[in-house]
Amino acid sequence: MPMRNILIQGAQQYGLTLSEEDAAAFYRYYEFLEEKNRVMNLTAISGEKDVAELHFLDSLALLTLDSFAGKSVIDIGSGAGFPGLPMKLAQRSIKLTLLDAQQKRVAFLDELCALLELPDVACLHVRAEEAALTGLRDSYDMAVSRAVAGLSMLCELCLPFVKPGGLFIAMKSADSDAELRGAENALKLLGGALERVADYTIPGTDVAHRAVMIRKTSPTPTAYPRRFAKIQKSPL
């Protein structure tokens, strides 16, 4: 099945509408990803079907969980743009920041956003734990992240960016119950509360994933995030 159909039909299953222009933008994203992936390590997933399902539709699942229209969203450890960039392509009013510690990946994102002529996207080459100590702290309606770290560590890296009252959504596998239990202490210390766990199956596949929705209930104490070595050595 052509990527256009996989995406439009998959989005429909989520209750989302993708236009022909949106589908064309996703295809340009796919072509650029494949081209650059030949010369740099961006993703192990390739081919129209797998990229459409395992990257694009997986990312779009988040749009079904809350209203993102007009919201400021930061994607921590975005890599080749997931999940933030597909969300932006389907919901153009998002004000998006893509942050990653690897310069080559951020250069890829910069080039891609120019190619797709996307307004309101900032691509930042910085470590999350360093950026969280700057003016970016407490400044986003939402943070999102996929495949970056275990939940406890991820909360320390992501929650500081969220405004009190805002939302952090971590994308996890469906069998992450133990990881969730292991993050209870971190949530308490960082000013977060587990709001909802949403399990979903990526349309067209039997891949079950989970979105962990964490509400920021109070400002994260200034002691967090700690230096990365400390975060790794002594998870909360």
Ligand SMILES: C[S@@+](CC[C@H](N)C(=O)[O-])C[C@H]1O[C@@H](n2cnc3c(N)ncnc32)[C@H](O)[C@@H]1O
């Ligand atoms: C496995 S990749 C996942 C990329 C993307 N989120 C996805 O799901 O395809 C993890 C990414 O997180 C970035 N990363 C890891 N730790 C980070 C940190 N402390 N600050 C910023 N980026 C980080 C890495 O550079 C890498 O690009």
